[in-house]
Amino acid sequence: EAQVTQNPRYLITVTGKKLTVTCSQNMNHEYMSWYRQDPGLGLRQIYYSMNVEVTDKGDVPEGYKVSRKEKRNFPLILESPSPNQTSLYFCASSFRGDHQPQHFGDGTRLSIL
């Protein structure tokens, strides 16, 4: 089944404890992206990647890192999480092309205490 898989789905952790949210897609998509979704603010892009070893900042990259060593994986790293990073996070992927729709993972709900 074609899908974007995120792990974990839920995580409660404490300020400053490094964490990684994994994202994997099995559709051979070139483009992958991370969003956060907050009430009243909608979906905001954190980082995106057009292909392997190519990553770029989105609208809200501060406090996050990403890597794209393989086509299928695009992990999101929070080196020193803070409470303002408590949010619902979505990974998405698509083929390259402005008309291509993005496929979203099921989301990861992070709570940073």
Next chain:
Amino acid sequence: GQNIDQPTEMTATEGAIVQINCTYQTSGFNGLFWYQQHAGEAPTFLSYNVLDGLEEKGRFSSFLSRSKGYSYLLLKELQMKDSASYLCAVRGQAGTALIFGKGTTLSVSS
């Protein structure tokens, strides 16, 4: 700046027709997407418009007017399962990221 506006909430009854509007101001235009998002779930793709006019897909249709910076999503024969948030997203410059509106929460009642 770049901006996308949608109504925050709408209500409708089963069997009715509802139109969700989206206006945008972006640097360039390379397509507009509509996504549906049920509470607690991932957004799913509904439609894509890049040329002016109406795209029909079953009970859902999407319209675009590039000169007016305006789109709408039309949902016919509403069902309870259509209760969800509807997200309008625009790609400004070619090859750049999608810009999402804040979404319209639609509540369908019987």
